[in-house]
Amino acid sequence: MDKVEAEDRITISVRVNGEPKSASTTTRQSLVDFLRHGLGLTGSHVGCEHGVCGACNVIVDDSVVRGCLMLAIQADGARITTIDAANPGPEVAALQKAFFERAALQCGFCTPGMIMQASELLQRNESPTREEIREVLSGNYCRCTGYHAIIDAVQAASKALIATKR
Known part of the structure; x- marks a missing residue:
């Protein structure tokens, strides 16, 4: 130095x-x-x-x-x-599970950024529309999966979070 x-x-x-x-x-x-x-x-x-x-x-x-x-x-x-949290908040945990179950990731490079962005959305809006999800994730690029599975995963995480509150 x-x-x-x-x-x-x-x-x-x-x-x-x-x-x-x-x-x-x-x-x-x-x-x-x-x-x-x-x-x-x-x-x-x-x-x-x-x-x-x-x-x-x-x-x-x-x-x-x-x-x-x-x-x-x-x-x-x-x-x-960060995505490295040992005990992630409920939104991050639900998103990680949904991304895996919905095959919303391939190489995984964009996934941490997508999950962090989507977790903020789910904290503000527990039931976003597909259009709202697209808008929020519009600044995140994925070169492997396309975006349909990612949007599906965010919606699935939303539904799972709502179900746990009942």
């Missing part, structure tokens, strides 16, 4: 998946790179690095963000939820 890089580092503290974490980062490191390389949480993927594909989606303080567009230092003090 050269002198400039050493001076460019800062320690941040975050709560990731319910656990307090502190680690050093550079002022230019993206949140997704910090999670992957600084904390070893590799569930969020780095795709386009331009905020277009959604593979890096994580939840920061209850809102989905593109981890490649947010700097790690901007997350200092934040609550972050």
